[in-house]
């Protein structure tokens with residue numbers, strides 16, 4: 152596989168950044184992940200817009216214009232012959248003598264690579280996934296897609312260790328924030344699709360945005376509000392969204408079956424709609 156590092160395409164196995172890189176030392180950087188289906192990037196404009204916002208919030212500069220980043224991503228997809236999978240890109244504040252304050256003249260680091268992965272069809276999409284809830288241990292700016300992911304790593308590992316696919320993180324008020332790398336949704340007995348509103352408490356998911364737009368188009372009731380773990384247990388249906396998993400039905404939370412304990416109708420329909428629309432708009 153070929154990766155991109157600071158202006159050059161190189162074999163992934165030989166791609167290197169400095170041990171002084173601030174991404175490595177301080178998690179002083181941001182990232183994005185976009186799905187690839189049929190060799191095309193899905194919803195990439197939204198991902199690049201979010202990248203620009205994350206950069207701005209941390210006063211980081213991209214070493215190249217955003218339009219060039221899109222070209223680099225497309226070139227990785229082509230060079231690595233990715234039909235289905237994802238492209239990862241990361242920008243950090245660069246390598247400099249270790250000091251907490253911003254370095255005066257370090258050049259930012261841009262790294263990108265691709266991975267092949269089944270996205271359209273997977274056992275998780277077919278059968279649904281199990282969730283475990285964990286306390287949300289993260290900082291107060293979860294809206295920034297920073298590479299500081301230790302709390303998410305621990306959350307996901309907690310899920311893996313009890314045979315679950317994903318962890319839903321819960322704030323101090325007992326309200327679900329989001330998954331370790333996905334947005335959380337439930338469907339109420341009244342048929343409303345509920346997901347937490349965007350704020351500094353969650354990452355504004357690109358897939359969340361697209362799925363909510365589709366749900367609105369379909370005339371479904373949407374409630375952008377927080378929900379508790381207890382309300383999630385009681386939901387008739389639950390699902391999650393992310394760029395690399397699209398829409399996945401949730402069939403169990405903390406060992407309790409959700410609804411009938413099988414993938415729900417809304418998740419199935421929204422996944423199908425999302426795939427159709429995303430592929431029409433793909434670049």
Ligand code: PMP
Nearest residue numbers: 332333334354356357358393394
């Ligand atoms: N929340 C978190 C914490 C995430 O890491 C992700 C994955 N990027 C998401 C939500 C979903 O965002 P998106 O739909 O843009 O992939």
